[in-house]
Amino acid sequence: MADHDAHSTVGAEPPTLPSLRWEEPPEGPVLVLLDQTRLPVEEVELVCTDVPALVGAIQRLAVRGAPLLGIAGAYGVALAARRGFDVEEAAGQLAGARPTAVNLGYGVRQAAGAYAAAREKGLGEEGAAQAALDAARALHRADALASAAMARHGLALLDELLPGGSHRVLTHCNTGALVSGGEGTAFAVALAAHRQGRLRRLWVDETRPLLQGARLTAYEAARHSMAYTLLTDNAAGSLFAAGEVDAVLIGADRIAADGSVANKVGSYPLAVLAKYHHVPFVVVAPLTTVDPATPDGAAIEVEMRSGLEVTEFTGGLPAAGAEGGGGHAVAPLGTQAYNPAFDVTPPELVTALVTEEGVVSPVTGTALAELCARSPRTAMS
Numbered sequence: 390m391a392d393h394d395a396h397s398t399v400g401a402e403p404p405t406l407p408s409l410r411w412e413e414p415p416e417g418p419v420l421v422l423l424d425q426t427r428l429p430v431e432e433v434e435l436v437c438t439d440v441p442a443l444v445g446a447i448q449r450l451a452v453r454g455a456p457l458l459g460i461a462g463a464y465g466v467a468l469a470a471r472r473g474f475d476v477e478e479a480a481g482q483l484a485g486a487r488p489t490a491v492n493l494g495y496g497v498r499q500a501a502g503a504y505a506a507a508r509e510k511g512l513g514e515e516g517a518a519q520a521a522l523d524a525a526r527a528l529h530r531a532d533a534l535a536s537a538a539m540a541r542h543g544l545a546l547l548d549e550l551l552p553g554g555s556h557r558v559l560t561h562c563n564t565g566a567l568v569s570g571g572e573g574t575a576f577a578v579a580l581a582a583h584r585q586g587r588l589r590r591l592w593v594d595e596t597r598p599l600l601q602g603a604r605l606t607a608y609e610a611a612r613h614s615m616a617y618t619l620l621t622d623n624a625a626g627s628l629f630a631a632g633e634v635d636a637v638l639i640g641a642d643r644i645a646a647d648g649s650v651a652n653k654v655g656s657y658p659l660a661v662l663a664k665y666h667h668v669p670f671v672v673v674a675p676l677t678t679v680d681p682a683t684p685d686g687a688a689i690e691v692e693m694r695s696g697l698e699v700t701e702f703t704g705g706l707p708a709a710g711a712e713g714g715g716g717h718a719v720a721p722l723g724t725q726a727y728n729p730a731f732d733v734t735p736p737e738l739v740t741a742l743v744t745e746e747g748v749v750s751p752v753t754g755t756a757l758a759e760l761c762a763r764s765p766r767t768a769m770s
């Protein structure tokens with residue numbers, strides 16, 4: 390295990406991570422992304438001037454994580470509208486870029502809906518493009534607010550579940566500022582605990598095969614001087630057995646109407662381990678991730694990715710494609726690999742779901758429906 394101890398409980402706060410921003414240089418509007426495939430080695434920005442470039446960035450995970458995919462999708466529609474491309478076609482390409490995170494389609498629909506409504510009102514191309522951009526900006530802001538509310542509710546829940554106030558939290562994949570308009574979902578809760586001096590340790594799963602934990606969560610934890618330790622995914626079992634985990638905090642890519650949770654592959658085994666060891670397993674996600682139109686876990690489409698991400702070691706970067714990855718081979722040439730990007734955890738293994746509207750526990754279809762009905766968010770309509 391690679392170990393990193395906090396320099397102090399809470400040091401000077403680092404500047405906010407610019408995971409994505411809209412810019413309007415004289416040559417025309419662009420969407421600027423922090424290229425997450427280059428982290429933690431270098432902070433390099435990727436400038437998207439059209440939708441195919443953004444779709445490519447989404448597919449190779451330069452921009453990723455459920456809430457940020459929704460925001461990027463919405464800005465993508467605005468980009469198409471402002472640059473005079475066919476908005477309906479662009480919306481279709483963006484929404485289909487990755488299948489599992491429901492936020493992507495939601496964000497695209499928000500901006501495309503605003504564009505279409507403005508056209509119907511007779512606003513003209515420019516006004517409609519502005520309406521799409523306004524919708525993207527509103528989603529971006531709303532996600533930052535949701536993130537702050539989830540951190541508050543999540544920290545209160547941790548304190549309730551774990552009286553004593555010194556938490557050792559295990560997390561999987563990356564759920565921080567890199568995936569959000571704010572400080573993230575599960576990571577934002579751990580960060581809130583850290584700021585209160587109540588996070589004893591953040592256990593960071595490296596998250597095979599693309600290492601979002603090692604490359605991105607460890608990067609964010611280091612920026613905030615959190616006490617964190619990196620482990621291989623398959624070391625989690627012995628860590629639980631040693632009594633070193635007080636709670637698991639993860640995000641979600643889609644939550645079905647029955648409370649089934651799709652998240653980065655490896656989440657389900659953690660939920661099973663947590664149940665066996667009587668450790669709370671907590672999912673933190675905004676309401677835009679809850680999808681009432683998906684009845685249950687079996688109905689969630691799980692993205693299957695290239696086997697090259699498994700058979701070749703690329704240092705965590707996605708393989709180039711089916712024709713060859715360009716990484717170091719770690720399996721005989723021609724080996725077939727099973728490479729789902731996500732897995733689905735049934736609701737009975739989830740101790741609590743934290744959203745910006747509060748905590749649902751136990752996670753049942755009825756409780757979720759009530760939460761959605763109370764929510765002002767259009768996602769639930």
Ligand SMILES: CSC[C@@H](O)[C@@H](O)C(=O)COP(=O)(O)O
Nearest residue numbers: 453454455562564574640641653
């Ligand atoms: C708030 S982020 C929740 C999930 O989107 C995150 O845990 C995750 O699985 C991301 O997967 P990725 O394939 O990196 O986009």
